[in-house]
Amino acid sequence: MEIFSILGQQSYIGEWWTLPMRTFELVRGEKPVEREVEPFQSEGKLEELLHSVPSLLLEEDVLIIGRQVGVDTGTLDLLGIDKYGNVVVFELKKGDSGSGSASEGSILSQPQEYAQALHWLTYEDLDDIFTEYSTEVGAKDWPGSDGLDGDSLLDAFESHFRTTLPQETFNQNQRMVIVAEEITDRTAANARYLRDEGLHLQCVEVQRFRLSTDADSSPVLVASTVVDYDEKRVQPREEDAITYPEINEAIVSRAFPAFKDVTHATSPEELFPGGFDHREPRMHSQHPEHPDAVRYALRVKPLEEGHVRLSIDVTSRGLELEEVDKTALTGRIRDATDCFEQRGFHVDQSRNTYRIVTAHWDVDSVADVRDEAFLDEVAGRYADLVTIGHETFVDT
Incomplete structure (x- = not known):
C-alpha cells in the first residue's frame, strides 16, 4: 500500500499557504482511491493525539512539559519547551479555527494572554509545572511521556535534546501556536499581521483522512504549517541583541512623568494597551x-x-472609527509647525499619515541605545512631542 498527497498552493501577499489537501491511497500499487477527511470526535481526542x-x-522538536496548565489568564491546552528553552503555548481547536466557542478574535487573543502570563515565569516556576505534569503522566497513564527522564526540567531537557542550558536562559521568548483541523483565511491573515508586529505566532493544520471505500481502514494524519517565521527570531539573544520591551519601556517610563497629566493616564500601560513588544509602538x-x-x-x-x-x-489602523478626516488633522499639525521646529522636530509638508512630525537619531550599535544619557535625551524629546501635540489638539 502506498500513500501520496496532492497539495494545492496559492500565492497570497507574497507567501504560500495551503488549500484543502487531497490525499489518495494506491491500493496494491495500482488503483488510486481518495481518502476522505474524518473529523476528530472531540477537542479532547485531538488534544490526546497531539499530546502523544x-x-x-x-x-521541529518540542518537549511537552504541561497539559491543561492553569495560569492567571485561564487554562492552556499544551505547554512545551523548544531547543532554545523558550516556552511554546499550543491552543488547540477541533474544526476550523474560528468556529464554535473559539471566535476569530479569541482564537488569537487566548494564546497571547497565556503567553503574557508565562512571560514572568522563572526556570523554577517552569520546573514546578514540569514536576506536576510528570506526576500526572504517571498517575493518569498518559501516552507520549518520552523525554520525561530525570527529576527536573533540566534533566528532561538534557535527555530530550541531548544538550543542556543554563537555568537563566529559559523562557527568553514566549511562542504561540494555533492548532486546528482547518486554519481559516481570516485567522491566517490576522496571525500574519501579529507575527509581523513582533509576536512569535504560528498556525498549524492537523487533519485525519480515511480511505473512502473502507470504513475500517487505518486513518492517515497530515500536518501542515500555514503561518510560520524564521527560526532565528526565537534563538537566544546575543550580548549585542536588543529587545523591544526593554528599550521602549525604558524610554517611555522616563518620559511619562512629563506628559502624565496632559494624557490623563495613571500609568504608561494605559497609553500602550498593546504593550511595548512591538517594532513601532504608538501611544494612544x-x-x-x-x-x-x-x-x-x-x-x-x-x-x-x-x-x-x-x-x-x-x-x-486597528481602530473602530467610522471616518477619519486626515486632511483636517494633518492641517492642524502643520499649523503648529513653528512650535515643533523650535523644539528641534521636522514637519513634513506632504505626508498625511505616517511620520508627519519626526525626530531622528543615527546610531551605530546597541551600546549607543543602551547609554543612559542617550535614553534620557530620547525620552525628553518624546515628552516634548507628546506635549506639543496635546497643545495642538486640546483646548487648554
Whole structure:
C-alpha cells in the first residue's frame, strides 16, 4: 500500500499557504482511491493525539512539559519547551479555527494572554509545572511521556535534546501556536499581521483522512504549517541583541512623568494597551478631547536600520472609527509647525499619515541605545512631542 498527497498552493501577499489537501491511497500499487477527511470526535481526542505525538505540532522538536496548565489568564491546552528553552503555548481547536466557542478574535487573543502570563515565569516556576505534569503522566497513564527522564526540567531537557542550558536562559521568548483541523483565511491573515508586529505566532493544520471505500481502514494524519517565521527570531539573544520591551519601556517610563497629566493616564500601560513588544509602538492618549487617530510613535531599530525615530502619525489602523478626516488633522499639525521646529522636530509638508512630525537619531550599535544619557535625551524629546501635540489638539 502506498500513500501520496496532492497539495494545492496559492500565492497570497507574497507567501504560500495551503488549500484543502487531497490525499489518495494506491491500493496494491495500482488503483488510486481518495481518502476522505474524518473529523476528530472531540477537542479532547485531538488534544490526546497531539499530546502523544508532539511531532505533529511543529516541524521541529518540542518537549511537552504541561497539559491543561492553569495560569492567571485561564487554562492552556499544551505547554512545551523548544531547543532554545523558550516556552511554546499550543491552543488547540477541533474544526476550523474560528468556529464554535473559539471566535476569530479569541482564537488569537487566548494564546497571547497565556503567553503574557508565562512571560514572568522563572526556570523554577517552569520546573514546578514540569514536576506536576510528570506526576500526572504517571498517575493518569498518559501516552507520549518520552523525554520525561530525570527529576527536573533540566534533566528532561538534557535527555530530550541531548544538550543542556543554563537555568537563566529559559523562557527568553514566549511562542504561540494555533492548532486546528482547518486554519481559516481570516485567522491566517490576522496571525500574519501579529507575527509581523513582533509576536512569535504560528498556525498549524492537523487533519485525519480515511480511505473512502473502507470504513475500517487505518486513518492517515497530515500536518501542515500555514503561518510560520524564521527560526532565528526565537534563538537566544546575543550580548549585542536588543529587545523591544526593554528599550521602549525604558524610554517611555522616563518620559511619562512629563506628559502624565496632559494624557490623563495613571500609568504608561494605559497609553500602550498593546504593550511595548512591538517594532513601532504608538501611544494612544487618554485625554477625551485628543483625536484617537493621532498617535505618537517610537521606533528603535539600531541593528536593522541604524536609527531611532520618534514621530506623530495619523492612522485609523486597528481602530473602530467610522471616518477619519486626515486632511483636517494633518492641517492642524502643520499649523503648529513653528512650535515643533523650535523644539528641534521636522514637519513634513506632504505626508498625511505616517511620520508627519519626526525626530531622528543615527546610531551605530546597541551600546549607543543602551547609554543612559542617550535614553534620557530620547525620552525628553518624546515628552516634548507628546506635549506639543496635546497643545495642538486640546483646548487648554
